[in-house]
C-alpha cells in the first residue's frame with residue numbers, strides 16, 4: 270500500500286508546485302495601485318473630446334456618434350486592447366429596423382462598440398462592463414453634449430480597461446474575460462443593450478454580471494453638501510453575492526456613501542428599468558447600475574464637460590473597477606439566488 274502511494278504523491282507535489290510557479294498570487298496584487306491609474310486628469314482629457322461639439326451630441330446612427338466611437342477605439346488601440354476574439358472587428362451593427370418604433374423618428378444603422386481582455390484562467394466566463402455612448406444629438410442648432418449622460422460612463426470604461434491592462438502587464442491579467450461594451454441607442458429606448466442581449470457574442474449563461482455606468486460625474490440636490498456618494502441600483506435583485514462584493518470593495522478601497530434610495534421597489538422614478546443593465550437583468554444576469562441621480566442639466570444643452578466634478582467621476586469609476594476586479598478574479602462567479610424583482 271505504502272509503496273503504491275509514494276509515486277503518485279510525488280507526481281502530485283511536482284504538478285502542484287509547477288502550476289503555482291506559473292500562476293501569480295493575486296492576493297499580492299496591488300489593486301489600489303491599478304485603481305489609482307484611473308485619474309481625474311485622464312477622465313477629463315477623454316471627456317472633453319467625447320463630449321465636444323465636434324461629436325454633435327452623438328445621436329444614434331449620426332456622423333458625430335461614429336466619430337466619438339472612432340475615438341474610443343483609438344484609445345483601446347493605444348493601450349494594446351483589442352476587440353473580442355469572437356468578433357471580426359470593433360463593431361456590433363445594430364440595424365435601423367431593430368430600433369424602429371411607431372412613436373419615434375427613424376434612426377440610421379448604428380453600432381455597439383466592444384473591447385475585450387481575455388481571462389487567463391476562466392476565459393469562457395464573461396464580465397460585462399457597459400455604458401451608452403449615444404446621446405440626443407442637436408436641437409435648433411444647439412449641441413447636446415451629454416457630458417454626464419453618458420460621456421462620464423463612456424470615459425470611465427476607457428480608464429477601467431486601461432487599469433486592467435496595466436495589471437495584466439504586471440502578470441495579473443483578469444482570470445475571467447472582460448467585455449467592455451459601449452452600447453448605442455440608449456436614449457431612444459435602450460436599443461443597443463437589448464440588441465446585445467438578444468444577439469450576445471458570448472452565451473448569456475456564461476455572462477457572470479453586468480456593471481453598467483450611466484451618469485457618474487455630477488451630484489444631485491439630495492447630495493449638494495457632500496458629493497462623496499453614488500446611487501447603487503439593482504445590486505441585490507438577482508445576487509446577494511454581487512451586492513456584498515460591491516459593498517466590500519467600496520469599504521476596502523473607495524469609501525463612497527452607497528445610496529440605495531432608487532433601489533427601493535416603490536421609488537416612483539423606477540430607474541432600475543431605465544438604463545442598459547435592465548436588458549441584462551431581464552436575462553437573469555446579475556447587474557449593478559452606478560448613477561449620480563438627475564440634475565438641472567439632465568437632457569439639456571448645458572450638460573457640458575466643464576460642469577463635471579472629475580474627482581467624483583474618478584472615485585465612482587474606481588469603485589466600478591475594484592468591484593470588477595473582485596468579480597473577474599474571485600474563485601466563484603456570483604451566485605444567482607433571487608428572482609430579479
Ligand SMILES: [Zn+2]
Nearest residue numbers: 418419455483
Ligand atoms: Zn444615459
